[in-house]
Amino acid sequence: MDLTLIGHEDRYAVEQLQMALFPENPEGTAVSALSRGKTWLTATARITRNGKTVTAVRRLKAGEETVRLRRRILQQSYYLAAIQLLDRKPAWGALAGVRPTKITTKHLLEGGTPRSADRLMKDVYYVTPERRHLAVDCSESTVKAVSLLEPNDLSVYVGIPFCPTRCSYCSFVSRTIGKKTELLDAYLAALEREIRVTARLMKERGKHLRTLYIGGGTPSILTTPQMIRLLDTLREAFDFSRCIEFTVEGGRPDTLDLEKLRAIREHGADRMSINPQTMEDSVLRVCG
Ligand code: SF4
Incomplete structure:
Protein backbone atom coordinates (compact mmCIF):
# COMPACT_ATOMS: atom_id res chain seq x y z
CA MET A 1 0.00 0.00 0.00
CA ILE A 83 -10.19 -0.07 11.37
CA GLN A 84 -13.07 0.95 9.12
CA LEU A 85 -11.50 -1.36 6.53
CA LEU A 86 -10.56 -4.24 8.80
CA ASP A 87 -12.74 -7.26 9.68
CA ARG A 88 -11.82 -7.14 13.36
CA LYS A 89 -10.14 -4.76 15.75
CA PRO A 90 -6.43 -5.51 16.21
CA ALA A 91 -5.71 -6.87 19.70
CA TRP A 92 -2.95 -4.33 20.29
CA GLY A 93 -4.95 -1.44 18.86
CA ALA A 94 -2.83 1.41 17.49
CA LEU A 95 0.42 0.09 18.95
CA ALA A 96 2.99 -0.86 16.35
CA GLY A 97 6.13 -1.31 18.44
CA VAL A 98 7.43 -4.58 19.83
CA ARG A 99 7.39 -3.60 23.51
CA PRO A 100 3.90 -2.45 24.52
CA THR A 101 4.81 -2.81 28.20
CA LYS A 102 7.32 0.02 27.80
CA ILE A 103 4.36 2.40 27.92
CA THR A 104 2.65 0.86 30.94
CA THR A 105 5.89 0.38 32.88
CA LYS A 106 6.89 4.02 32.32
CA HIS A 107 3.43 5.09 33.45
CA LEU A 108 3.67 3.06 36.69
CA LEU A 109 7.24 4.20 37.42
CA GLU A 110 6.08 7.80 37.04
CA GLY A 111 3.48 7.31 39.75
CA GLY A 112 0.49 6.05 37.74
CA THR A 113 -1.76 3.30 39.06
CA PRO A 114 -2.61 -0.01 37.35
CA ARG A 115 -6.06 1.44 36.74
CA SER A 116 -4.78 4.61 35.06
CA ALA A 117 -2.30 2.51 33.02
CA ASP A 118 -5.24 0.44 31.79
CA ARG A 119 -7.13 3.60 30.89
CA LEU A 120 -4.12 4.93 28.97
CA MET A 121 -3.93 1.75 26.89
CA LYS A 122 -7.67 1.91 26.25
CA ASP A 123 -8.20 5.60 25.52
CA VAL A 124 -4.97 6.48 23.73
CA TYR A 125 -3.95 3.23 22.03
CA TYR A 126 -7.30 1.39 21.68
CA VAL A 127 -5.88 -1.86 23.09
CA THR A 128 -8.36 -4.68 23.77
CA PRO A 129 -9.20 -5.53 27.43
CA GLU A 130 -7.32 -8.84 27.42
CA ARG A 131 -4.06 -7.33 26.13
CA ARG A 132 -4.38 -4.29 28.38
CA HIS A 133 -4.61 -6.57 31.35
CA LEU A 134 -1.59 -8.56 30.14
CA ALA A 135 0.52 -5.41 29.64
CA VAL A 136 -0.36 -3.90 33.03
CA ASP A 137 0.22 -7.23 34.75
CA CYS A 138 3.71 -7.56 33.20
CA SER A 139 4.53 -3.96 34.11
CA GLU A 140 3.51 -4.47 37.72
CA SER A 141 5.99 -7.39 37.91
CA THR A 142 8.67 -5.23 36.28
CA VAL A 143 8.15 -2.45 38.80
CA LYS A 144 8.36 -4.99 41.63
CA ALA A 145 11.66 -6.31 40.21
CA VAL A 146 13.04 -2.77 39.88
CA SER A 147 12.32 -2.17 43.57
CA LEU A 148 14.61 -5.08 44.48
CA LEU A 149 17.63 -3.37 42.92
CA GLU A 150 20.16 -1.51 45.01
CA PRO A 151 21.96 1.60 43.74
CA ASN A 152 25.13 -0.27 42.74
CA ASP A 153 23.34 -3.18 41.08
CA LEU A 154 23.64 -3.47 37.32
CA SER A 155 21.93 -5.60 34.73
CA VAL A 156 24.22 -6.41 31.82
CA TYR A 157 22.95 -7.06 28.31
CA VAL A 158 25.12 -8.87 25.77
CA GLY A 159 23.88 -8.41 22.20
CA ILE A 160 24.31 -10.87 19.34
CA PRO A 161 22.95 -8.75 16.49
CA PHE A 162 22.57 -11.46 13.85
CA CYS A 163 19.58 -13.49 12.65
CA PRO A 164 19.08 -16.28 10.11
CA THR A 165 16.58 -14.10 8.20
CA ARG A 166 14.97 -10.73 8.79
CA CYS A 167 11.41 -10.55 10.18
CA SER A 168 9.32 -8.03 8.28
CA TYR A 169 8.42 -5.97 11.33
CA CYS A 170 11.89 -5.97 12.90
CA SER A 171 13.18 -2.69 14.29
CA PHE A 172 16.09 -4.18 16.22
CA VAL A 173 19.75 -3.76 15.43
CA SER A 174 20.30 -7.02 13.62
CA ARG A 175 21.89 -8.28 10.44
CA THR A 176 20.89 -11.30 8.40
CA ILE A 177 23.64 -13.87 8.44
CA GLY A 178 22.01 -16.96 6.90
CA LYS A 179 24.28 -19.94 7.34
CA LYS A 180 27.58 -18.02 7.32
CA THR A 181 28.14 -18.52 11.03
CA GLU A 182 31.93 -18.29 10.59
CA LEU A 183 31.47 -14.49 10.30
CA LEU A 184 30.54 -14.54 13.96
CA ASP A 185 34.09 -15.36 15.09
CA ALA A 186 35.36 -11.84 14.43
CA TYR A 187 32.35 -10.39 16.22
CA LEU A 188 32.88 -12.71 19.18
CA ALA A 189 36.54 -11.71 19.46
CA ALA A 190 35.55 -8.02 19.71
CA LEU A 191 32.73 -8.84 22.10
CA GLU A 192 35.09 -10.73 24.41
CA ARG A 193 37.35 -7.69 24.63
CA GLU A 194 34.37 -5.53 25.50
CA ILE A 195 33.13 -8.01 28.11
CA ARG A 196 36.52 -7.97 29.87
CA VAL A 197 36.72 -4.18 29.85
CA THR A 198 33.14 -3.86 31.15
CA ALA A 199 33.75 -6.38 33.93
CA ARG A 200 36.95 -4.56 34.98
CA LEU A 201 35.19 -1.17 35.04
CA MET A 202 32.35 -2.57 37.11
CA LYS A 203 34.79 -4.02 39.61
CA GLU A 204 36.76 -0.77 39.87
CA ARG A 205 33.57 1.22 40.48
CA GLY A 206 32.01 -1.17 42.98
CA LYS A 207 29.12 -2.20 40.74
CA HIS A 208 27.46 -5.58 41.20
CA LEU A 209 26.19 -7.83 38.46
CA ARG A 210 22.54 -8.54 39.29
CA THR A 211 21.26 -10.04 36.05
CA LEU A 212 22.90 -11.01 32.78
CA TYR A 213 20.97 -11.37 29.53
CA ILE A 214 22.30 -12.56 26.19
CA GLY A 215 19.84 -11.23 23.62
CA GLY A 216 19.70 -10.32 19.98
CA GLY A 217 19.16 -10.63 17.16
CA THR A 218 19.14 -14.33 17.72
CA PRO A 219 21.89 -15.40 20.16
CA SER A 220 21.18 -19.07 19.51
CA ILE A 221 22.51 -18.53 15.99
CA LEU A 222 25.96 -19.09 17.58
CA THR A 223 27.28 -22.59 17.00
CA THR A 224 27.63 -24.72 20.11
CA PRO A 225 31.43 -24.12 20.39
CA GLN A 226 30.87 -20.36 19.88
CA MET A 227 28.16 -20.34 22.55
CA ILE A 228 30.44 -22.18 24.98
CA ARG A 229 33.24 -19.71 24.25
CA LEU A 230 30.95 -16.76 25.01
CA LEU A 231 29.48 -18.26 28.18
CA ASP A 232 32.92 -19.19 29.52
CA THR A 233 34.25 -15.69 28.82
CA LEU A 234 31.35 -14.20 30.77
CA ARG A 235 31.84 -16.62 33.65
CA GLU A 236 35.55 -15.78 33.86
CA ALA A 237 35.13 -12.02 33.52
CA PHE A 238 32.24 -11.25 35.90
CA ASP A 239 31.67 -11.86 39.58
CA PHE A 240 28.43 -13.87 39.70
CA SER A 241 28.10 -13.97 43.48
CA ARG A 242 25.13 -11.55 43.50
CA CYS A 243 23.72 -12.47 40.10
CA ILE A 244 20.17 -13.79 40.42
CA GLU A 245 19.46 -14.54 36.78
CA PHE A 246 21.59 -15.48 33.76
CA THR A 247 19.47 -15.71 30.61
CA VAL A 248 20.11 -16.80 27.04
CA GLU A 249 17.50 -15.89 24.46
CA GLY A 250 16.54 -18.53 21.90
CA GLY A 251 14.24 -17.02 19.34
CA ARG A 252 14.22 -19.27 16.31
CA PRO A 253 13.55 -22.98 16.88
CA ASP A 254 15.77 -23.87 13.90
CA THR A 255 18.81 -22.45 15.73
CA LEU A 256 18.41 -24.70 18.77
CA ASP A 257 19.18 -28.36 19.30
CA LEU A 258 19.69 -30.58 22.31
CA GLU A 259 23.48 -30.26 22.25
CA LYS A 260 23.30 -26.45 22.30
CA LEU A 261 20.66 -26.39 25.02
CA ARG A 262 22.80 -28.71 27.18
CA ALA A 263 25.86 -26.53 26.59
CA ILE A 264 23.93 -23.41 27.62
CA ARG A 265 22.91 -25.02 30.89
CA GLU A 266 26.26 -26.67 31.62
CA HIS A 267 28.19 -23.45 30.98
CA GLY A 268 26.31 -21.35 33.47
CA ALA A 269 23.05 -19.93 32.15
CA ASP A 270 20.06 -20.73 34.33
CA ARG A 271 17.22 -19.31 32.27
CA MET A 272 16.10 -19.41 28.64
CA SER A 273 13.87 -16.80 27.08
CA ILE A 274 11.98 -18.32 24.18
CA ASN A 275 10.50 -15.73 21.83
CA PRO A 276 8.23 -17.46 19.35
CA GLN A 277 7.10 -14.04 17.94
CA THR A 278 3.64 -15.56 17.48
CA MET A 279 2.04 -18.99 17.82
CA GLU A 280 0.20 -18.54 14.53
CA ASP A 281 1.93 -20.16 11.55
CA SER A 282 0.17 -17.88 9.06
CA VAL A 283 1.55 -14.78 10.84
CA LEU A 284 5.02 -16.35 11.06
CA ARG A 285 4.97 -16.90 7.30
CA VAL A 286 4.07 -13.25 6.68
CA CYS A 287 6.85 -12.16 9.07
CA GLY A 288 9.40 -14.06 6.99
S1 SF4 B 1 14.37 -12.68 15.21
FE1 SF4 B 1 14.07 -10.73 16.31
S2 SF4 B 1 15.92 -9.52 15.91
FE2 SF4 B 1 15.88 -11.20 14.41
S3 SF4 B 1 14.92 -10.33 12.58
FE3 SF4 B 1 13.28 -11.30 13.80
S4 SF4 B 1 12.49 -9.68 15.15
FE4 SF4 B 1 14.45 -8.96 14.32
Missing part, protein backbone atom coordinates in the same frame (compact mmCIF):
# COMPACT_ATOMS: atom_id res chain seq x y z
CA ASP A 2 1.46 3.36 -1.03
CA LEU A 3 1.79 5.86 1.78
CA THR A 4 1.94 9.59 1.07
CA LEU A 5 2.78 12.15 3.73
CA ILE A 6 1.56 15.73 3.54
CA GLY A 7 2.72 18.43 5.93
CA HIS A 8 4.97 16.23 8.08
CA GLU A 9 7.94 13.88 7.97
CA ASP A 10 7.00 11.34 10.65
CA ARG A 11 7.05 8.49 8.15
CA TYR A 12 8.38 5.87 10.53
CA ALA A 13 5.54 6.32 13.04
CA VAL A 14 2.81 5.96 10.42
CA GLU A 15 4.54 3.36 8.26
CA GLN A 16 5.15 0.99 11.18
CA LEU A 17 1.48 1.17 12.07
CA GLN A 18 0.46 0.59 8.46
CA MET A 19 2.67 -2.52 8.36
CA ALA A 20 1.13 -3.78 11.61
CA LEU A 21 -2.45 -3.20 10.45
CA PHE A 22 -1.98 -4.38 6.86
CA PRO A 23 0.80 -7.01 7.15
CA GLU A 24 0.06 -8.43 3.72
CA ASN A 25 0.68 -5.03 2.15
CA PRO A 26 -2.47 -5.01 -0.03
CA GLU A 27 -3.07 -2.80 -3.05
CA GLY A 28 -4.31 0.65 -2.09
CA THR A 29 -3.28 4.15 -1.14
CA ALA A 30 -2.96 5.93 2.16
CA VAL A 31 -2.43 9.61 2.89
CA SER A 32 -1.36 10.93 6.27
CA ALA A 33 -1.64 14.71 6.47
CA LEU A 34 -0.85 17.25 9.14
CA SER A 35 -2.12 20.81 9.08
CA ARG A 36 -1.17 23.60 11.45
CA GLY A 37 -3.83 26.15 12.31
CA LYS A 38 -3.65 28.96 14.85
CA THR A 39 -5.40 26.90 17.53
CA TRP A 40 -5.22 23.29 16.38
CA LEU A 41 -2.74 20.84 14.97
CA THR A 42 -4.86 18.47 12.89
CA ALA A 43 -3.92 14.99 11.65
CA THR A 44 -6.01 13.49 8.88
CA ALA A 45 -5.72 9.99 7.43
CA ARG A 46 -7.35 8.89 4.21
CA ILE A 47 -7.07 5.27 3.09
CA THR A 48 -8.44 3.77 -0.12
CA ARG A 49 -8.64 0.03 -0.58
CA ASN A 50 -10.85 -2.14 -2.82
CA GLY A 51 -12.64 0.97 -4.08
CA LYS A 52 -13.62 2.14 -0.58
CA THR A 53 -12.20 5.35 0.92
CA VAL A 54 -12.24 6.02 4.64
CA THR A 55 -10.98 8.98 6.65
CA ALA A 56 -10.34 9.89 10.28
CA VAL A 57 -9.19 13.07 12.00
CA ARG A 58 -7.46 13.70 15.34
CA ARG A 59 -6.22 16.98 16.66
CA LEU A 60 -4.42 18.63 19.53
CA LYS A 61 -3.96 22.20 20.71
CA ALA A 62 -1.16 23.80 18.69
CA GLY A 63 0.48 25.18 21.83
CA GLU A 64 0.75 21.67 23.32
CA GLU A 65 2.68 20.14 20.42
CA THR A 66 5.56 17.81 21.27
CA VAL A 67 7.10 15.20 18.99
CA ARG A 68 5.40 12.43 21.00
CA LEU A 69 1.94 14.03 20.93
CA ARG A 70 2.22 14.92 17.25
CA ARG A 71 3.12 11.34 16.35
CA ARG A 72 0.33 10.14 18.57
CA ILE A 73 -2.40 12.01 16.66
CA LEU A 74 -0.88 10.91 13.34
CA GLN A 75 -1.04 7.28 14.47
CA GLN A 76 -4.48 7.65 16.01
CA SER A 77 -5.93 9.15 12.84
CA TYR A 78 -4.35 6.39 10.74
CA TYR A 79 -5.66 3.72 13.09
CA LEU A 80 -9.19 5.12 13.25
CA ALA A 81 -9.34 5.24 9.46
CA ALA A 82 -7.82 1.77 9.02
Whole structure:
Protein backbone atom coordinates (compact mmCIF):
# COMPACT_ATOMS: atom_id res chain seq x y z
CA MET A 1 0.00 0.00 0.00
CA ASP A 2 1.46 3.36 -1.03
CA LEU A 3 1.79 5.86 1.78
CA THR A 4 1.94 9.59 1.07
CA LEU A 5 2.78 12.15 3.73
CA ILE A 6 1.56 15.73 3.54
CA GLY A 7 2.72 18.43 5.93
CA HIS A 8 4.97 16.23 8.08
CA GLU A 9 7.94 13.88 7.97
CA ASP A 10 7.00 11.34 10.65
CA ARG A 11 7.05 8.49 8.15
CA TYR A 12 8.38 5.87 10.53
CA ALA A 13 5.54 6.32 13.04
CA VAL A 14 2.81 5.96 10.42
CA GLU A 15 4.54 3.36 8.26
CA GLN A 16 5.15 0.99 11.18
CA LEU A 17 1.48 1.17 12.07
CA GLN A 18 0.46 0.59 8.46
CA MET A 19 2.67 -2.52 8.36
CA ALA A 20 1.13 -3.78 11.61
CA LEU A 21 -2.45 -3.20 10.45
CA PHE A 22 -1.98 -4.38 6.86
CA PRO A 23 0.80 -7.01 7.15
CA GLU A 24 0.06 -8.43 3.72
CA ASN A 25 0.68 -5.03 2.15
CA PRO A 26 -2.47 -5.01 -0.03
CA GLU A 27 -3.07 -2.80 -3.05
CA GLY A 28 -4.31 0.65 -2.09
CA THR A 29 -3.28 4.15 -1.14
CA ALA A 30 -2.96 5.93 2.16
CA VAL A 31 -2.43 9.61 2.89
CA SER A 32 -1.36 10.93 6.27
CA ALA A 33 -1.64 14.71 6.47
CA LEU A 34 -0.85 17.25 9.14
CA SER A 35 -2.12 20.81 9.08
CA ARG A 36 -1.17 23.60 11.45
CA GLY A 37 -3.83 26.15 12.31
CA LYS A 38 -3.65 28.96 14.85
CA THR A 39 -5.40 26.90 17.53
CA TRP A 40 -5.22 23.29 16.38
CA LEU A 41 -2.74 20.84 14.97
CA THR A 42 -4.86 18.47 12.89
CA ALA A 43 -3.92 14.99 11.65
CA THR A 44 -6.01 13.49 8.88
CA ALA A 45 -5.72 9.99 7.43
CA ARG A 46 -7.35 8.89 4.21
CA ILE A 47 -7.07 5.27 3.09
CA THR A 48 -8.44 3.77 -0.12
CA ARG A 49 -8.64 0.03 -0.58
CA ASN A 50 -10.85 -2.14 -2.82
CA GLY A 51 -12.64 0.97 -4.08
CA LYS A 52 -13.62 2.14 -0.58
CA THR A 53 -12.20 5.35 0.92
CA VAL A 54 -12.24 6.02 4.64
CA THR A 55 -10.98 8.98 6.65
CA ALA A 56 -10.34 9.89 10.28
CA VAL A 57 -9.19 13.07 12.00
CA ARG A 58 -7.46 13.70 15.34
CA ARG A 59 -6.22 16.98 16.66
CA LEU A 60 -4.42 18.63 19.53
CA LYS A 61 -3.96 22.20 20.71
CA ALA A 62 -1.16 23.80 18.69
CA GLY A 63 0.48 25.18 21.83
CA GLU A 64 0.75 21.67 23.32
CA GLU A 65 2.68 20.14 20.42
CA THR A 66 5.56 17.81 21.27
CA VAL A 67 7.10 15.20 18.99
CA ARG A 68 5.40 12.43 21.00
CA LEU A 69 1.94 14.03 20.93
CA ARG A 70 2.22 14.92 17.25
CA ARG A 71 3.12 11.34 16.35
CA ARG A 72 0.33 10.14 18.57
CA ILE A 73 -2.40 12.01 16.66
CA LEU A 74 -0.88 10.91 13.34
CA GLN A 75 -1.04 7.28 14.47
CA GLN A 76 -4.48 7.65 16.01
CA SER A 77 -5.93 9.15 12.84
CA TYR A 78 -4.35 6.39 10.74
CA TYR A 79 -5.66 3.72 13.09
CA LEU A 80 -9.19 5.12 13.25
CA ALA A 81 -9.34 5.24 9.46
CA ALA A 82 -7.82 1.77 9.02
CA ILE A 83 -10.19 -0.07 11.37
CA GLN A 84 -13.07 0.95 9.12
CA LEU A 85 -11.50 -1.36 6.53
CA LEU A 86 -10.56 -4.24 8.80
CA ASP A 87 -12.74 -7.26 9.68
CA ARG A 88 -11.82 -7.14 13.36
CA LYS A 89 -10.14 -4.76 15.75
CA PRO A 90 -6.43 -5.51 16.21
CA ALA A 91 -5.71 -6.87 19.70
CA TRP A 92 -2.95 -4.33 20.29
CA GLY A 93 -4.95 -1.44 18.86
CA ALA A 94 -2.83 1.41 17.49
CA LEU A 95 0.42 0.09 18.95
CA ALA A 96 2.99 -0.86 16.35
CA GLY A 97 6.13 -1.31 18.44
CA VAL A 98 7.43 -4.58 19.83
CA ARG A 99 7.39 -3.60 23.51
CA PRO A 100 3.90 -2.45 24.52
CA THR A 101 4.81 -2.81 28.20
CA LYS A 102 7.32 0.02 27.80
CA ILE A 103 4.36 2.40 27.92
CA THR A 104 2.65 0.86 30.94
CA THR A 105 5.89 0.38 32.88
CA LYS A 106 6.89 4.02 32.32
CA HIS A 107 3.43 5.09 33.45
CA LEU A 108 3.67 3.06 36.69
CA LEU A 109 7.24 4.20 37.42
CA GLU A 110 6.08 7.80 37.04
CA GLY A 111 3.48 7.31 39.75
CA GLY A 112 0.49 6.05 37.74
CA THR A 113 -1.76 3.30 39.06
CA PRO A 114 -2.61 -0.01 37.35
CA ARG A 115 -6.06 1.44 36.74
CA SER A 116 -4.78 4.61 35.06
CA ALA A 117 -2.30 2.51 33.02
CA ASP A 118 -5.24 0.44 31.79
CA ARG A 119 -7.13 3.60 30.89
CA LEU A 120 -4.12 4.93 28.97
CA MET A 121 -3.93 1.75 26.89
CA LYS A 122 -7.67 1.91 26.25
CA ASP A 123 -8.20 5.60 25.52
CA VAL A 124 -4.97 6.48 23.73
CA TYR A 125 -3.95 3.23 22.03
CA TYR A 126 -7.30 1.39 21.68
CA VAL A 127 -5.88 -1.86 23.09
CA THR A 128 -8.36 -4.68 23.77
CA PRO A 129 -9.20 -5.53 27.43
CA GLU A 130 -7.32 -8.84 27.42
CA ARG A 131 -4.06 -7.33 26.13
CA ARG A 132 -4.38 -4.29 28.38
CA HIS A 133 -4.61 -6.57 31.35
CA LEU A 134 -1.59 -8.56 30.14
CA ALA A 135 0.52 -5.41 29.64
CA VAL A 136 -0.36 -3.90 33.03
CA ASP A 137 0.22 -7.23 34.75
CA CYS A 138 3.71 -7.56 33.20
CA SER A 139 4.53 -3.96 34.11
CA GLU A 140 3.51 -4.47 37.72
CA SER A 141 5.99 -7.39 37.91
CA THR A 142 8.67 -5.23 36.28
CA VAL A 143 8.15 -2.45 38.80
CA LYS A 144 8.36 -4.99 41.63
CA ALA A 145 11.66 -6.31 40.21
CA VAL A 146 13.04 -2.77 39.88
CA SER A 147 12.32 -2.17 43.57
CA LEU A 148 14.61 -5.08 44.48
CA LEU A 149 17.63 -3.37 42.92
CA GLU A 150 20.16 -1.51 45.01
CA PRO A 151 21.96 1.60 43.74
CA ASN A 152 25.13 -0.27 42.74
CA ASP A 153 23.34 -3.18 41.08
CA LEU A 154 23.64 -3.47 37.32
CA SER A 155 21.93 -5.60 34.73
CA VAL A 156 24.22 -6.41 31.82
CA TYR A 157 22.95 -7.06 28.31
CA VAL A 158 25.12 -8.87 25.77
CA GLY A 159 23.88 -8.41 22.20
CA ILE A 160 24.31 -10.87 19.34
CA PRO A 161 22.95 -8.75 16.49
CA PHE A 162 22.57 -11.46 13.85
CA CYS A 163 19.58 -13.49 12.65
CA PRO A 164 19.08 -16.28 10.11
CA THR A 165 16.58 -14.10 8.20
CA ARG A 166 14.97 -10.73 8.79
CA CYS A 167 11.41 -10.55 10.18
CA SER A 168 9.32 -8.03 8.28
CA TYR A 169 8.42 -5.97 11.33
CA CYS A 170 11.89 -5.97 12.90
CA SER A 171 13.18 -2.69 14.29
CA PHE A 172 16.09 -4.18 16.22
CA VAL A 173 19.75 -3.76 15.43
CA SER A 174 20.30 -7.02 13.62
CA ARG A 175 21.89 -8.28 10.44
CA THR A 176 20.89 -11.30 8.40
CA ILE A 177 23.64 -13.87 8.44
CA GLY A 178 22.01 -16.96 6.90
CA LYS A 179 24.28 -19.94 7.34
CA LYS A 180 27.58 -18.02 7.32
CA THR A 181 28.14 -18.52 11.03
CA GLU A 182 31.93 -18.29 10.59
CA LEU A 183 31.47 -14.49 10.30
CA LEU A 184 30.54 -14.54 13.96
CA ASP A 185 34.09 -15.36 15.09
CA ALA A 186 35.36 -11.84 14.43
CA TYR A 187 32.35 -10.39 16.22
CA LEU A 188 32.88 -12.71 19.18
CA ALA A 189 36.54 -11.71 19.46
CA ALA A 190 35.55 -8.02 19.71
CA LEU A 191 32.73 -8.84 22.10
CA GLU A 192 35.09 -10.73 24.41
CA ARG A 193 37.35 -7.69 24.63
CA GLU A 194 34.37 -5.53 25.50
CA ILE A 195 33.13 -8.01 28.11
CA ARG A 196 36.52 -7.97 29.87
CA VAL A 197 36.72 -4.18 29.85
CA THR A 198 33.14 -3.86 31.15
CA ALA A 199 33.75 -6.38 33.93
CA ARG A 200 36.95 -4.56 34.98
CA LEU A 201 35.19 -1.17 35.04
CA MET A 202 32.35 -2.57 37.11
CA LYS A 203 34.79 -4.02 39.61
CA GLU A 204 36.76 -0.77 39.87
CA ARG A 205 33.57 1.22 40.48
CA GLY A 206 32.01 -1.17 42.98
CA LYS A 207 29.12 -2.20 40.74
CA HIS A 208 27.46 -5.58 41.20
CA LEU A 209 26.19 -7.83 38.46
CA ARG A 210 22.54 -8.54 39.29
CA THR A 211 21.26 -10.04 36.05
CA LEU A 212 22.90 -11.01 32.78
CA TYR A 213 20.97 -11.37 29.53
CA ILE A 214 22.30 -12.56 26.19
CA GLY A 215 19.84 -11.23 23.62
CA GLY A 216 19.70 -10.32 19.98
CA GLY A 217 19.16 -10.63 17.16
CA THR A 218 19.14 -14.33 17.72
CA PRO A 219 21.89 -15.40 20.16
CA SER A 220 21.18 -19.07 19.51
CA ILE A 221 22.51 -18.53 15.99
CA LEU A 222 25.96 -19.09 17.58
CA THR A 223 27.28 -22.59 17.00
CA THR A 224 27.63 -24.72 20.11
CA PRO A 225 31.43 -24.12 20.39
CA GLN A 226 30.87 -20.36 19.88
CA MET A 227 28.16 -20.34 22.55
CA ILE A 228 30.44 -22.18 24.98
CA ARG A 229 33.24 -19.71 24.25
CA LEU A 230 30.95 -16.76 25.01
CA LEU A 231 29.48 -18.26 28.18
CA ASP A 232 32.92 -19.19 29.52
CA THR A 233 34.25 -15.69 28.82
CA LEU A 234 31.35 -14.20 30.77
CA ARG A 235 31.84 -16.62 33.65
CA GLU A 236 35.55 -15.78 33.86
CA ALA A 237 35.13 -12.02 33.52
CA PHE A 238 32.24 -11.25 35.90
CA ASP A 239 31.67 -11.86 39.58
CA PHE A 240 28.43 -13.87 39.70
CA SER A 241 28.10 -13.97 43.48
CA ARG A 242 25.13 -11.55 43.50
CA CYS A 243 23.72 -12.47 40.10
CA ILE A 244 20.17 -13.79 40.42
CA GLU A 245 19.46 -14.54 36.78
CA PHE A 246 21.59 -15.48 33.76
CA THR A 247 19.47 -15.71 30.61
CA VAL A 248 20.11 -16.80 27.04
CA GLU A 249 17.50 -15.89 24.46
CA GLY A 250 16.54 -18.53 21.90
CA GLY A 251 14.24 -17.02 19.34
CA ARG A 252 14.22 -19.27 16.31
CA PRO A 253 13.55 -22.98 16.88
CA ASP A 254 15.77 -23.87 13.90
CA THR A 255 18.81 -22.45 15.73
CA LEU A 256 18.41 -24.70 18.77
CA ASP A 257 19.18 -28.36 19.30
CA LEU A 258 19.69 -30.58 22.31
CA GLU A 259 23.48 -30.26 22.25
CA LYS A 260 23.30 -26.45 22.30
CA LEU A 261 20.66 -26.39 25.02
CA ARG A 262 22.80 -28.71 27.18
CA ALA A 263 25.86 -26.53 26.59
CA ILE A 264 23.93 -23.41 27.62
CA ARG A 265 22.91 -25.02 30.89
CA GLU A 266 26.26 -26.67 31.62
CA HIS A 267 28.19 -23.45 30.98
CA GLY A 268 26.31 -21.35 33.47
CA ALA A 269 23.05 -19.93 32.15
CA ASP A 270 20.06 -20.73 34.33
CA ARG A 271 17.22 -19.31 32.27
CA MET A 272 16.10 -19.41 28.64
CA SER A 273 13.87 -16.80 27.08
CA ILE A 274 11.98 -18.32 24.18
CA ASN A 275 10.50 -15.73 21.83
CA PRO A 276 8.23 -17.46 19.35
CA GLN A 277 7.10 -14.04 17.94
CA THR A 278 3.64 -15.56 17.48
CA MET A 279 2.04 -18.99 17.82
CA GLU A 280 0.20 -18.54 14.53
CA ASP A 281 1.93 -20.16 11.55
CA SER A 282 0.17 -17.88 9.06
CA VAL A 283 1.55 -14.78 10.84
CA LEU A 284 5.02 -16.35 11.06
CA ARG A 285 4.97 -16.90 7.30
CA VAL A 286 4.07 -13.25 6.68
CA CYS A 287 6.85 -12.16 9.07
CA GLY A 288 9.40 -14.06 6.99
S1 SF4 B 1 14.37 -12.68 15.21
FE1 SF4 B 1 14.07 -10.73 16.31
S2 SF4 B 1 15.92 -9.52 15.91
FE2 SF4 B 1 15.88 -11.20 14.41
S3 SF4 B 1 14.92 -10.33 12.58
FE3 SF4 B 1 13.28 -11.30 13.80
S4 SF4 B 1 12.49 -9.68 15.15
FE4 SF4 B 1 14.45 -8.96 14.32
